[in-house]
Amino acid sequence: MSLPANVGDAGPLGLLGGTFDPIHLGHLRLAEEAREALGLEKVRLIPAGQPPHRGKPGSTAEDRLAMARLAAAGNPALEVDDSEVREPRPSYTVPTLERLRAEVGPQRPLVLILGADAFAGLPGWHRWEALFELAHIAVANRPGHSPHERRWPATLSPELDEACRGRLNRAPVKLDTPAGKVIPFDMTPLAISASLVRDLLHAGASARYLLPDSVLDYIGLHHLYR
Numbered sequence: 001m002s003l004p005a006n007v008g009d010a011g012p013l014g015l016l017g018g019t020f021d022p023i024h025l026g027h028l029r030l031a032e033e034a035r036e037a038l039g040l041e042k043v044r045l046i047p048a049g050q051p052p053h054r055g056k057p058g059s060t061a062e063d064r065l066a067m068a069r070l071a072a073a074g075n076p077a078l079e080v081d082d083s084e085v086r087e088p089r090p091s092y093t094v095p096t097l098e099r100l101r102a103e104v105g106p107q108r109p110l111v112l113i114l115g116a117d118a119f120a121g122l123p124g125w126h127r128w129e130a131l132f133e134l135a136h137i138a139v140a141n142r143p144g145h146s147p148h149e150r151r152w153p154a155t156l157s158p159e160l161d162e163a164c165r166g167r168l169n170r171a172p173v174k175l176d177t178p179a180g181k182v183i184p185f186d187m188t189p190l191a192i193s194a195s196l197v198r199d200l201l202h203a204g205a206s207a208r209y210l211l212p213d214s215v216l217d218y219i220g221l222h223h224l225y226r
């Protein structure tokens with residue numbers, strides 16, 4: 001007999017939120033390498049509707065969602081979640097995780113995937129300390145930001161260091177609990193950012209091979225980032 005998904009016996013679910021303005025190969029490698037390093041069943045890409053921590057994105061939420069869908073197409077391990085885009089209010093991660101936790105049940109491991117730059121900014125997030133109760137947090141290195149120095153996360157901020165106390169587990173790690181671990185893991189360092197892609201496009205330069213061709217075609221067709 002197959003059990004309903006919310007009984008909570010399914011494999012770990014990775015969650016990768018972002019402005020995705022636009023989605024690029026740094027995001028996709030982050031999802032792929034997190035999936036492998038942590039044994040995730042799937043990774044859900046969650047484009048932010050109105051990101052609270054930054055200025056207005058260079059493209060609309062609908063366009064960013066469409067580009068995430070194109071980027072995920074053909075990879076059965078990737079899902080795209082449009083819930084934040086559909087919300088009329090700013091996208092905060094804690095309410096999104098609360099909704100997902102209710103959706104998957106209390107047992108299924110949830111893993112919030114962050115680049116080390118995003119992790120360093122966590123204390124600025126709305127109700128950030130609740131994140132640790134709702135999901136594990138996997139932290140990938142990103143050029144200029146390393147979660148692999150010996151003193152990390154003490155190098156970030158005292159409150160983050162304190163919040164991580166007793167939670168740090170270096171990958172590989174068995175996700176035998178639903179939430180609560182902080183897991184730094186290695187990914188191929190890729191100095192790709194959405195700002196770099198936007199800057200290149202704005203300057204009329206080529207951004208090819210920094211993002212999927214399908215996304216670049218969409219950008220061209222819709223005259224984005226001119």
Ligand code: ATP
Binds near residue numbers: 114116
């Ligand atoms: P921008 O340049 O506009 O600030 P970004 O490239 O950082 O955008 P976001 O959508 O803000 O992209 O990032 C979403 C998540 O992906 C964050 O957790 C971020 O740390 C991570 N991320 C983005 N690019 C990389 C990369 N090249 N390597 C590792 N993590 C990345």
